Amino acid sequence: MANEPLSQKEIEDRLRELPGWAFEDDRIVRTYRLGTHFAASALVVHIAGVQDELNHHSDVTLGYDTVRVSVNTHSAGDAVTGADFALAERVEALAPSHGAR
Numbered sequence: 001m002a003n004e005p006l007s008q009k010e011i012e013d014r015l016r017e018l019p020g021w022a023f024e025d026d027r028i029v030r031t032y033r034l035g036t037h038f039a040a041s042a043l044v045v046h047i048a049g050v051q052d053e054l055n056h057h058s059d060v061t062l063g064y065d066t067v068r069v070s071v072n073t074h075s076a077g078d079a080v081t082g083a084d085f086a087l088a089e090r091v092e093a094l095a096p097s098h099g100a101r
């Protein structure tokens with residue numbers, strides 16, 4: 001089920017399919033770099049829309065030209081679940097359209 005905690009091996013296996021993402025402090029995380037602060041802000045808004053669509057929400061940190069996404073599943077005791085990877089995959093799919101790298 002999407003909201004069951006994944007094992008450490010499952011997390012590592014799935015992270016291999018998501019270059020740039022890492023496991024840190026019981027979360028999966030990635031920091032994107034963008035060309036401008038406005039572009040970074042637009043990426044945050046786009047991510048917010050996807051998160052409401054999925055009803056699954058990361059901690060998104062906006063910097064000058066960076067966006068950090070950090071997520072685990074509160075209802076699974078703050079463990080990493082399939083829902084976190086589903087969100088990460090959606091963010092990965094939309095980030096290039098904002099020039100994120």
Ligand SMILES: C[C@H](O)[C@H](O)[C@H]1CNC2=NC(N)=NC(=O)C2=N1
Nearest residue numbers: 055056057058072073074075076
């Ligand atoms: C009631 C609603 O389903 C929950 O509050 C959702 C919203 N977004 C969420 N996001 C995350 N990351 N974990 C959750 O457990 C979660 N639960």
